[in-house]
Amino acid sequence: xxxxxxxxDEASNSNQDSIIVIENLxxxxxxxxxxxxxxxxxxKGMTTxxxxxxxxxxxxxxxxxxxxxxxxxxxxxxxxxxxxNLNEIELNNIRTHFGFLFQGGALFDSLNVxxxxxxxxxxxxxxxxxxxxxxxxKSRLAMVGLEGFQNFYPANLSGGQRKRVALARAIALNPxxxxxxxxxxxLDPIRADVINELILKLKRxxxxxxxxxxxxxxxxxxxxxxxxxxxxxxxxxxxxxxxxRNHPHPVVQQFIHGQVDEDDLAVLRASGTIFxxxxxxxxxxx
Amino acid sequence: MIxxxxxxxxxxxxxxxxxxxxxxxxxxxxxQSFTSTKMYPLIWNQMNIIxxxxxxxxxxxxxxxxxxxxxxxxxxxASMGLEERLGVLINVSVxxxxxxxxxxxxxxxxxxxxxxxxxxxxxxxxxxxxxxSMGTDPIRYLVVPRVLACLFLTPALIIYADLLxxxxxxxxxxxxxxxxSWAYWSFSASGVELWDVVVGVIKGFFFxxxxxxxxxYKGFNCKKGAEGVGRACTEAFVASFISILALDYALAVxxxxxxxxxxxxxxxx
Numbered sequence: 001x002x003x004x005x006x007x008x009d010e011a012s013n014s015n016q017d018s019i020i021v022i023e024n025l026x027x028x029x030x031x032x033x034x035x036x037x038x039x040x041x042x043x044k045g046m047t048t049x050x051x052x053x054x055x056x057x058x059x060x061x062x063x064x065x066x067x068x069x070x071x072x073x074x075x076x077x078x079x080x081x082x083x084x085n086l087n088e089i090e091l092n093n094i095r096t097h098f099g100f101l102f103q104g105g106a107l108f109d110s111l112n113v114x115x116x117x118x119x120x121x122x123x124x125x126x127x128x129x130x131x132x133x134x135x136x137x138k139s140r141l142a143m144v145g146l147e148g149f150q151n152f153y154p155a156n157l158s159g160g161q162r163k164r165v166a167l168a169r170a171i172a173l174n175p176x177x178x179x180x181x182x183x184x185x186x187l188d189p190i191r192a193d194v195i196n197e198l199i200l201k202l203k204r205x206x207x208x209x210x211x212x213x214x215x216x217x218x219x220x221x222x223x224x225x226x227x228x229x230x231x232x233x234x235x236x237x238x239x240x241x242x243x244x245r246n247h248p249h250p251v252v253q254q255f256i257h258g259q260v261d262e263d264d265l266a267v268l269r270a271s272g273t274i275f276x277x278x279x280x281x282x283x284x285x286x
Numbered sequence: 287m288i289x290x291x292x293x294x295x296x297x298x299x300x301x302x303x304x305x306x307x308x309x310x311x312x313x314x315x316x317x318q319s320f321t322s323t324k325m326y327p328l329i330w331n332q333m334n335i336i337x338x339x340x341x342x343x344x345x346x347x348x349x350x351x352x353x354x355x356x357x358x359x360x361x362x363x364a365s366m367g368l369e370e371r372l373g374v375l376i377n378v379s380v381x382x383x384x385x386x387x388x389x390x391x392x393x394x395x396x397x398x399x400x401x402x403x404x405x406x407x408x409x410x411x412x413x414x415x416x417x418x419s420m421g422t423d424p425i426r427y428l429v430v431p432r433v434l435a436c437l438f439l440t441p442a443l444i445i446y447a448d449l450l451x452x453x454x455x456x457x458x459x460x461x462x463x464x465x466x467s468w469a470y471w472s473f474s475a476s477g478v479e480l481w482d483v484v485v486g487v488i489k490g491f492f493f494x495x496x497x498x499x500x501x502x503y504k505g506f507n508c509k510k511g512a513e514g515v516g517r518a519c520t521e522a523f524v525a526s527f528i529s530i531l532a533l534d535y536a537l538a539v540x541x542x543x544x545x546x547x548x549x550x551x552x553x554x555x
Contacts, residue, residue: 068415088423095421106416108408120420122324123427173420 019044019177019209020065025074027060034060036233038074042177047203047210049220051244052230053255058213059103061230062179065211066098067091096124099170099178099208103185105162107154107169114150117141117169124173140168143205144198160191167198171206178202180212184219196222217256221245229255308425308503312433315426319434328431336397336432337439341446347392348447351384352376352454360463369459370469374477376455381448381478386486387534389447390493393440394526398501401432402522405505406515414506429506433498440494441487448486485541492537496529 018041027035034057042048042065050058063069064076067084076084083094107116117137127133141147144164154162163183170178180199184192196219202208203223214220220227220241227244229237229252237244237252244256254261319325355376363369405428408414417424452474459465501522508518 063415066419068418088418092421092423095419098419100416100419102412102416102419104411106412108413108416120422123420123422169420 017043019079020211021075021077021080022061022064023075023077025061025064025076026072027057027064027069028072033233035064038233038235040228040235042209042211043226044209045203045207046225047199047212047223049212049214049224049227050230051215051217051220051227051255054215056230057233058230059181062181062211062213065177065179066095066100068100096120096173097176099167099173099175101163101166101170101178101180101183103181105154105159105166107162107166109154111153112150113141113146113152113154113157113165116154116165117172119169120172136172137168140172141165143171143201144168145194160187160194163187163195164198167195167202171202171208174206175208177209177211180210180214182214182216183212184214184216189218192216192219193222195219199223215255217258231255304507305499305503308506309499311425312429312499312502315423315430316434319426319430325426325431328427329434332431332435333439336435337443340393340396340439340443343392343396344389344443344447345450347388348380348385348450349454351388351447352380352451352456353458355379355384355451356455356458356463360459364463369463369465371473371477372459372463372465373455373470373474376459377452377474377478378482380451380455381486382482383486383534383538385448385451386444386489386493387530389444390440390490390497390530391527393436393443393494394497394501394523394530397436398497398522398526399519401498401501402505402508402519403515405429405502406508406518409506409508410510410515424506429498429502432502433495436494436498437491438494440497441490444487444490448483481545485537488541489534489537492533493530496533497526500525500529 020040020042022038022040025035025038025040026033038061040061050061052058060069064071064084065078067076067086071084074084075082078094078097081094083091086094107113108119111119114134114137117140118133121127121133121136137150138147141149144167146161146164146168149157149161149165154165157165167183183195183199187195199210199212200223203210210223212220212223224241226238226240228235229244229247231251236249237247239247244252247253247256253259319329356372359375360369360372363372363375405414408428414424414428417427456467456470460467460470504518504522504525508514
């Protein structure tokens with residue numbers, strides 16, 4: 001009886017701490033099931049990393065958190081309020097609680113760095129004191145190590161700088177949750193680590209809840225309080241870094257060690273040697 | 287075969303429905319935008335890009351329309367001794383039909399293509415999703431300024447095209463073929479009514495709205511990749527062009543009916 005009560009308390013505490021709750025989320029594109037009955041709770045103040053092979057639906061999953069995509073079935077809750085059934089106008093208010101770092105940065109090409117960061121502020125507030133906004137832009141750029149880049153245009157920035165500016169824009173409205181879509185993809189290991197440190201710094205200084213989609217295991221181990229793995233539209237592993245390292249599921253082990261599986265090797269073997277499949281110019285001459 | 291026809295029909299109906307919903311959302315957001323001072327700089331900026339920068343190309347188009355009409359019509363009128371009535375033919379054609387239609391076609395190419403490519407690229411690079419993720423309605427922020435700029439400035443551009451068309455026709459008729467200047471203008475004045483000019487300008491509102499709505503819709507719904515953006519631009523131009531012609535026909539019928547309905551009243555006045 002006492003044990004049952006403890007379990008109930010634990011469950012209710014867990015629900016209390018969950019800032020985002022996903023219940024039985026299924027997403028289909030035509031007949032292709034990308035997410036299959038996913039249930040997930042994201043705890044407040046924690047960094048949750050979603051890993052999985054390319055195309056397994058990681059980005060699709062986090063886009064549901066702010067209803068950039070609508071579920072085929074299932075429910076999405078933010079702070080206990082169901083949000084997947086809200087209209088776009090109601091959602092706009094909810095979305096101001098989130099920051100979203102897109103894979104390619106998604107900076108507006110026609111605006112410079114400062115204007116990009118000011119964008120969400122201009123959209124939601126009547127600005128009377130522009131010097132305060134300039135200071136805020138400066139402080140956000142300082143947080144991501146790009147002070148003095150206000151007048152640069154996205155086209156003149158490197159991939160890493162673009163992601164850092166996008167991060168500065170994502171935190172412009174002091175969001176409670178930041179969603180990162182492959183923040184380190186396409187960056188060299190040093191730049192990738194700069195982004196990892198930034199994610200940790202934001203968690204430390206702004207106390208934000210983070211959800212990071214990645215297939216970079218170095219990054220995942222460094223920043224994650226919790227790691228979940230998606231495979232074939234389902235969550236097949238959920239735990240902290242150590243639990244994932246020692247997870248018994250063969251697909252998890254294969255993924256975290258970056259090993260090719262036997263099926264792929266069999267396809268490669270069946271395709272014959274490269275020498276046999278190469279053509280020379282004379283092969284096309286009559 | 288039946289499957290294919292059925293699938294195409296369903297696709298066509300659902301695309302029309304999506305476009306209708308897009309247009310409705312744009313109308314609602316446009317009405318709301320008039321009360322928001324934040325929108326004015328965006329609309330002003332688009333007016334500069336869409337309207338002001340199109341003036342030279344529209345004027346060149348208008349001038350050549352008038353000049354070509356004069357060259358083609360002169361011989362036929364001269365063979366009947368009616369060359370002094372060249373102005374009527376050119377000016378009615380320019381202000382009522384050719385000026386508005388060719389200016390709109392030119393705008394569909396210059397503005398429509400650019401709008402689709404810009405919004406299509408924003409769609410492919412997730413910039414439209416980024417706008418949504420920051421709690422802003424992308425239709426209000428991206429579509430409304432472009433549609434309103436096109437809506438208000440296409441009629442103004444048509445006036446430029448008409449003006450240069452009239453001057454182009456005058457140049458060829460009077461300067462090149464030596465028609466009497468006074469006769470040219472006096473026949474023109476008797477043949478062209480204010481109604482003709484107004485009809486041409488009113489058509490501009492419809493053409494402008496159609497070009498912007500179609501181009502923005504195609505940009506918002508383009509497929510991923512460079513090919514997707516390219517295809518969307520082509521589709522936007524073709525759809526805009528056909529819409530201009532279809533609208534021109536519909537408006538010609540409607541305005542003709544209105545004109546005939548009020549013709550007896552006008553003669554009494």
